[in-house]
Amino acid sequence: MTAPPTVDRRPAPVVPPPAPVKRRVRRVRGGGLGTVVFLLPMLVVFGLFSWAPIVQSVVMSFQETNLVTAPTFVGLDNFRAVLADPLLWTAVRNTLWFAVLALLLGYPIPLVAAVLMSEVRRFKGLYSTLAYLPVVIPPVVAVLLWKFFYDASPTGVFNTLLGSVGLGPVPWLQDASTAMVSLVIEATWAAAGGTVIIYLAALTGVPPELYEAAEIDGASVWGKVWHVTIPRLRGVLLITFILQIVGTAQVFLEPFLFTGGGPANSTTTILLLIYNYAFANSLGGDYGSATALSLMLAVVLGVLSAVYFRLTRSWSAS
């Protein structure tokens, strides 16, 4: 039984209270060897592969590291070198462009689909299965498949489709002006299903009484969607928004496999630049610049994640 609600939260009195007559159920409390044994896998794995690398990443961003000689402290040189790299600003611009396009395409589609799907009365499972299917296709397979679909010749899959309605051919990945859009279309296709499922779950949480109340007030179907459904989804909409920003800021697979950053660096993203700093140079990686840029990106994303965490807390509490 829980304590009565009238109990106050003042500090405990100095005089210890008398021992309760009936002892509460003893807790299984450890702290001894057994507990340490159970904590060991986590401590080892997190210590070696999470905590230590996080610390090391901060240290390395102030060092010049190659795998041959001992690392030397270089202060803020790495940060300066990264910020002076003209490619950085291209990458930032491309990543922002990717994020904006992903929001324009990828944000409304799952919402509209989920609101429509939640009204389906028959074969509801079929709808969500179909919507989620692209999410389980391995991303590498999806990109390689779409690369074939994006064939720029008039006989390419998408150009054939467009040609049948008198459009195209579109150069897709071959042209700097369409390459990023092509990446975003594929990325949206690959991720939308997951967002749809999140919205569907949130939609089941809209109390029917609100719709009934709106109906008594004479609201139309559209009015109910606009004044009841959307405001009720505000929390989850904000969360998927932030999740999407954090995700798109770290986009790597699509530019790496579709275009390798081209044509003319039009799809070089921040993560691709980090990869290129550290791993693409056959003469040895510039690990300092790579970690410096990672850290700067992480700070931005960390702020977003913190906001996200606060929001999810208040959202799940409500």
Place this chain on the structure above:
Amino acid sequence: MSDRGVLSSFDWRRGRVRGTARVVHTVLLVLLFLAGLGPVLWLAKSAITPTQDTLRDPLALWPHGFDFANLATAWTRVQIDKYFLNTVLIAAGAWLVQLLVATTAGFALSVLRPRYRKVLAGVVLATLFVPSVVLLVPLYLTVVDLSMINTFWAVWLPAGANAFNILLVQRFFDNLPREVFEAARVDGAGPFRLFWSVVLPMSRPILGVVSVFAVIAAWKDFLWPMLVLPDPAVQPLSVRLPALQRFIELDVFLAALAISTVIPVALFLAFQRLFLNGGALSGAVKG
């Protein structure tokens, strides 16, 4: 009827609303078929179609000739069997490590409850805020230092450092009835017995969730295995496929893509509920 959406049963009786809803839902279903199933069916068809057919008329519904040899060629001559086995081994190991770390840590933090549990849980959860890109370079150098390059350990062990798994398992354990643990203790069970014979058997649902997501994630992973497994002999499908594209014929390549897709799609169809009921996902959203 409590379970209703935007449309009331009154709306559903109105001819205009019902008609519109039917049309919209049919259009939506057609679009979902095209977008969701279309590429999968196209891949399945092209995997058994000769290259010339696929190139000449990629959208033909029915191929002129079947070429089932594509699958066999991909499997044996291109050695997809080897990369497939590597993928299975990588996924299995990553699954085992994640399950081991998540259950033991969850058990220690939730059931044994040492005094410093809050601090530990905090340090674990804090890693959720660190984007994986920060880990990329230092983690790579760690793996180089431990000379784990070109061994599966380089993928298995870092996969275990997944704070989200621990959070899920710990929350599940928190909700198990503590009276059962007390009863087991009174009967003389030590922590190991309690873990193995009491807590784990009660935790099948959450172990299922963690397992399916661990396997799917391992199957999908690309960047990390590409960095730490430079030797083609130990590479999984995801890493090997982009390289293969350069030197095998299109129909065989598409057959290889199809083979790589079978297992995740089969897992999804078999465990649809885990993916679609939103339980695990809303857990993910609630962080």
